[in-house]
Amino acid sequence: MEVSLNLLVLRCKSIEKSKEFYEKLGVSFKQEQHGGGPVHYAAEFGGIVFELYPLLPEEIVDRSRLGFSLMIDDVSKFLRSVDIEIVSSYEFNNKLVLVVQDPDVRKIELCQAQL
Numbered sequence: 001m002e003v004s005l006n007l008l009v010l011r012c013k014s015i016e017k018s019k020e021f022y023e024k025l026g027v028s029f030k031q032e033q034h035g036g037g038p039v040h041y042a043a044e045f046g047g048i049v050f051e052l053y054p055l056l057p058e059e060i061v062d063r064s065r066l067g068f069s070l071m072i073d074d075v076s077k078f079l080r081s082v083d084i085e086i087v088s089s090y091e092f093n094n095k096l097v098l099v100v101q102d103p104d105v106r107k108i109e110l111c112q113a114q115l
Contacts, residue, residue: 005048010064010106011055015041017103018052024082025068025110061104067097069113079110 012018019029019041027050029041040053055061072078075098079086087107088099097111 007049007051008066009051009053010104011059011062012052012104013055013061014103015039015052015054021084021102022050022052024084025108026070055104061106063106065107065109067109067111069111071113073112075110075112 010018022043023029027043027045029043029052031039032042032051033039038054040051042049042051044050070078075096076086079098079100084100086098087101090097090099092111095111097109100108100110102108
């Protein structure tokens with residue numbers, strides 16, 4: 001049996017702030033609403049649908065951790081240019097991984113993709 005991930009939904013305190021953050025990383029969203037459901041944002045890349053939904057009043061923000069590979073030469077220089085603070089870093093498989101936080105304080109790992 002083969003399994004692959006095709007959907008990731010994040011519940012966010014402010015989907016507008018989260019959308020702005022992830023757009024800085026190069027994610028392009030479109031606004032959607034299905035039937036009577038909430039307005040939300042969706043993007044598709046790498047065969048995965050990535051959605052930002054509003055956090056319901058009774059919900060708490062999860063502690064999910066995401067990782068993205070960026071097709072750029074210098075990830076730390078890029079993050080400085082878009083005013084995203086690096087909170088920590090580590091090396092894995094001879095790659096520098098930079099950790100930032102999204103508006104809901106989820107840790108997001110960023111590294112340079114193989115160019």
